Amino acid sequence: MIELKNLTKKFGKKIAVNNLNMTMEKNRITMLIGPSGCGKTTTLKMINRLIESTEGDIKIDGESIYSLDAVELRRSIGYVIQETGLFPHMNVFDNIAAVPRLLSWNEKKIKIRVEELLDLVTLNSSYMYKYPLQLSGGERQRVGLARALAADPEILLMDEPFGAIDPINRAKLHDSFVSIQEKLKKTIVFVTHDINEAIKLGDKIAILNNGHLVQHDNVNNILYEPENEFVEKLLGHDRNIKALVLKKNKDYIQKDGFLVVKRGEKPEKVLELITSAGKKSAVAVDSEGKYEGEFFTRKSKRSQELRLDFNDEVVSLEKNGNLQETFSLMIETGESTMPVISDKNKFEGIINLNDIFSELGNEDK
Amino acid sequence: MMLDYIINNQEEIIRMVLQHLFLFSVSTLIAVVAGIIISIFVTLDGYEKFGQVLLTISGMAQAVPSIAVVALVFIFVGIGMKPAIIALIIYSIVPVIFNTSSGLLSVNAKTIEAARGIGFTNNQILWKIKMPIASPVIIAGIRSAATINIGTATIASLIGGGGLGDLIFIGIKLQKHHITIIGALLTALIAVIIDMLIQAAGKKTIPRGLTIVTK
Numbered sequence: 001m002i003e004l005k006n007l008t009k010k011f012g013k014k015i016a017v018n019n020l021n022m023t024m025e026k027n028r029i030t031m032l033i034g035p036s037g038c039g040k041t042t043t044l045k046m047i048n049r050l051i052e053s054t055e056g057d058i059k060i061d062g063e064s065i066y067s068l069d070a071v072e073l074r075r076s077i078g079y080v081i082q083e084t085g086l087f088p089h090m091n092v093f094d095n096i097a098a099v100p101r102l103l104s105w106n107e108k109k110i111k112i113r114v115e116e117l118l119d120l121v122t123l124n125s126s127y128m129y130k131y132p133l134q135l136s137g138g139e140r141q142r143v144g145l146a147r148a149l150a151a152d153p154e155i156l157l158m159d160e161p162f163g164a165i166d167p168i169n170r171a172k173l174h175d176s177f178v179s180i181q182e183k184l185k186k187t188i189v190f191v192t193h194d195i196n197e198a199i200k201l202g203d204k205i206a207i208l209n210n211g212h213l214v215q216h217d218n219v220n221n222i223l224y225e226p227e228n229e230f231v232e233k234l235l236g237h238d239r240n241i242k243a244l245v246l247k248k249n250k251d252y253i254q255k256d257g258f259l260v261v262k263r264g265e266k267p268e269k270v271l272e273l274i275t276s277a278g279k280k281s282a283v284a285v286d287s288e289g290k291y292e293g294e295f296f297t298r299k300s301k302r303s304q305e306l307r308l309d310f311n312d313e314v315v316s317l318e319k320n321g322n323l324q325e326t327f328s329l330m331i332e333t334g335e336s337t338m339p340v341i342s343d344k345n346k347f348e349g350i351i352n353l354n355d356i357f358s359e360l361g362n363e364d365k
Numbered sequence: 366m367m368l369d370y371i372i373n374n375q376e377e378i379i380r381m382v383l384q385h386l387f388l389f390s391v392s393t394l395i396a397v398v399a400g401i402i403i404s405i406f407v408t409l410d411g412y413e414k415f416g417q418v419l420l421t422i423s424g425m426a427q428a429v430p431s432i433a434v435v436a437l438v439f440i441f442v443g444i445g446m447k448p449a450i451i452a453l454i455i456y457s458i459v460p461v462i463f464n465t466s467s468g469l470l471s472v473n474a475k476t477i478e479a480a481r482g483i484g485f486t487n488n489q490i491l492w493k494i495k496m497p498i499a500s501p502v503i504i505a506g507i508r509s510a511a512t513i514n515i516g517t518a519t520i521a522s523l524i525g526g527g528g529l530g531d532l533i534f535i536g537i538k539l540q541k542h543h544i545t546i547i548g549a550l551l552t553a554l555i556a557v558i559i560d561m562l563i564q565a566a567g568k569k570t571i572p573r574g575l576t577i578v579t580k
Contacts, residue, residue, distance in 0.1 A: 075484030085479030
């Protein structure tokens with residue numbers, strides 16, 4: 001737990017952070033967000049004393065950080081910045097080993113730890129002897145995260161770590177970051193200027209403006225009960241769509257209103273089942289319930305006779321995916337329903353676009 | 366004719382070569398060590414302005430011709446080996462300072478911040494981060510200091526420094542061109558050998574990550 005108490009920072013006459021009081025919860029991700037110059041980065045850097053506060057105190061688990069040696073304090077806190085923060089003259093191994101070496105671990109222990117961390121950030125161990133110049137932006141950021149985690153710190157400070165990464169790779173990094181945090185449960189303070197990133201990753205969001213704390217709450221409350229106009233503007237007009245990222249597909253699965261048949265069923269039987277149910281298509285599964293594709297009927301042009309066809313390239317949704325991805329996928333493909341499958345490829349049901357629309361209309365959630 | 370002269374004056378020539386190497390190595394060593402120390406101090410955190418000023422001065426000083434430095438030292442210090450060495454130090458410290466301070470100042474501020482943020486002390490930042498990253502530029506400075514010194518050492522003979530410059534100027538005075546050519550060729554040979562040695566040493570010193578060719 002990190003407590004900021006009456007924290008103030010002045011640069012000359014300019015007040016960067018003004019009497020800030022807040023508590024960052026243990027094992028949670030707190031996102032600091034606001035326009036540039038709002039004091040979010042200054043606040044972050046005061047926690048590891050890269051910037052010394054002018055007034056006020058910071059306590060970690062009840063102990064003031066000013067009672068500790070600044071260098072010792074920094075070695076006990078993970079710190080991640082944009083990709084340029086890697087040491088260009090050191091290979092991946094030496095970069096990750098930096099803090100353990102400062103703490104004089106023995107080399108054998110360091111080697112084991114580096115391997116463990118590369119595995120955690122899903123980089124192959126062949127990366128160990130590569131240099132930062134040989135890595136892509138996303139890979140560098142994974143190494144940066146591994147370096148920050150090397151000595152297993154309780155607290156992780158992240159200063160716009162994914163800011164320089166293209167959107168596709170950023171989404172991938174977000175996913176691995178979330179799954180790493182699920183395993184490690186660190187206390188994370190994360191500075192960003194991207195509200196979507198804040199909503200997607202944060203447990204709590206702290207919104208700053210002109211060095212003041214405007215609102216500090218869990219993501220749901222921020223989205224549905226913005227404190228004032230400033231927060232509303234920051235969230236944007238589409239905050240309902242943004243909020244979809246918090247909803248899981250699995251909570252919106254419909255179990256009826258569709259027909260399920262075995263893939264191996266005789267075509268005449270399938271055709272009969274579909275027509276008698278008054279449908280135009282049916283979901284096909286194998287004998288174990290795994291999703292195979294979709295049977296659908298169409299009229300032959302000449303004889304106007306109904307024919308059965310099969311589509312095995314249906315776009316499906318993952319049970320653990322979020323509703324925002326589902327929404328954009330449906331808009332993109334023009335489908336109003338989509339099948340949902342589990343991680344073992346089992347058919348779970350379908351999601352209707354209409355259900356998402358009614359979710360969007362529902363403001364008081 | 367040249368070969369005869371070399372064979373007949375073997376001992377004298379060897380003495381001059383050794384003298385030349387002495388002039389060169391003492392002055393270069395002092396210039397490199399002093400130049401790097403000065404650069405480290407003026408580029409410390411908070412003193413970057415001094416670094417910028419010194420960088421500008423040393424940039425301009427590189428345009429001063431060597432003979433002017435030798436002449437000034439002659440006026441203020443006199444003649445002999447010592448003044449010659451002083452002149453060489455003054456002249457060759459310039460590229461060392463210029464390269465070392467520009468190298469240290471150009472290390473990415475984010476890299477330094479990252480190092481400090483994960484718990485490097487100031488000393489560790491200097492020796493483990495800044496110096497290795499600046500090493501290619503620093504070594505280039507040492508190389509030009511060394512090359513300059515071997516050449517300028519011949520001019521130092523004008524104020525009694527000795528070395529291969531003596532041979533060159535004797536040849537000019539006596540109008541015996543073969544003697545001048547021998548002096549000049551030997552100086553050039555030493556310069557090439559020294560440069561190759563520094564280059565080889567540099568290759569071992571510069572971290573691989575800085576020179577690696579990306580795919």
